Amino acid sequence: MSQKITREQQKLQTRQNIIDAAFASLDATKSLSSVSLREVARVAGIAPTSFYRHFKDIDELGLTLVDEAGLTLRQLMRSARRRISSENGAISTSVETFVEFVLAHNNVFRLLLREHTGTSADFRAAVLREIQHFTDELTDYIVLKEQTTYSLAQMQADAMVKIVFSAGGELLDASDVQISDITERTKRQLYMVHFGATVLVNKPV
Amino acid sequence: MSQKITREQQKLQTRQNIIDAAFASLDATKSLSSVSLREVARVAGIAPTSFYRHFKDIDELGLTLVDEAGLTLRQLMRSARRRISSENGAISTSVETFVEFVLAHNNVFRLLLREHTGTSADFRAAVLREIQHFTDELTDYIVLKEQTTYSLAQMQADAMVKIVFSAGGELLDASDVQISDITERTKRQLYMVHFGATVLVNKPV
DNA sequence: TATTTCAGCGTACACGTGTAAGCTAAACAT
């Protein structure tokens, strides 16, 4: 018995095609604002004007992509936490998970990194929200695991995220040999922050 | 006695006009790749086609702007170092100097930050070079002032620059009340890295 | 003074862009 494709299902499918097409168009040389409605439509296999049946304008598509990217980011967080429970250290495991994520989903991470400093205030705000979620979760984790104050944990998490995300940016242009260097360096830098934070707990400045 | 304007001087003047026009066009909503030759020419007061008398293409202008921005960055470094010699701490003074710089030259800093993750590999590389200079100078300073190894000083400097530059990005969108928050937080985060680094010297991981 | 050089100009072209207007056909509701 062949499935009956309802109109609604078809529309949802096309919408997903547009999103996929947009992500496919987002290589190293394209930003959200430089991706054109016409190109996306071409890749998605629809007429340019049909785009408007699904999104109000190109910016709405952009925000949707940022949301999807944020979702992927939270999956990363979950997957890292699952791995931490094993024998290796939390920092080491987290960094390795993050590196794998960036390399596997480099288009997604590039999107976040680029729009974080991009030309659209809306996109910047959207990315900032996602990063903030990420930082908040890390803060909670630190508060849970370490003996520290909340505000100190916040600063520690913020510093760590900044270091890790910056390293992620380096990964995007890195050669194979550089990747392990960056990974090791980042781990050490997080150790610095970690140790420094415990010092600050006892001896506040 | 009125000055005689040679042809060469005039050309240099026009070239500077183009550069100034480009910087003026670079507000929060423009990246190097979205600045158009025609707009720059319009602001500089020349015909679009005259642009080619001074630059091979728009990318050459972009690289020139990055170079100028890097120059400004090095001025910042010098000015910070001059101030450190006074009574306040090096970290505190440096962060304050940096914050002042970002607020005063926000167009310049935005250019660096944006192109650091931008769509042009050439621009990314150019910005990376400037940041690397910055990090190298900081590394030398740390090696000079602290008892540490060179590679550890490198990591420390790298982490500090990452934190400070990320904070600089936040400053660009920050309100007045947020600015001092960011400043204080950044100082504390640098203290973390600093203390953590000294811990790592004695107890290597 | 006569000649060469060249910064700047105006015109023109092909191209990609967003999007408005109206049509078609198929999936719906009645």
Next chain:
DNA sequence: ATGTTTAGCTTACACGTGTACGCTGAAATA
């Protein structure tokens, strides 16, 4: 069975873009 809704289409328009081409007038040089 009949009427309504709507996803997707084709056509069309105005606009900004990079840049090729040839001209002009003044500065530089001989």
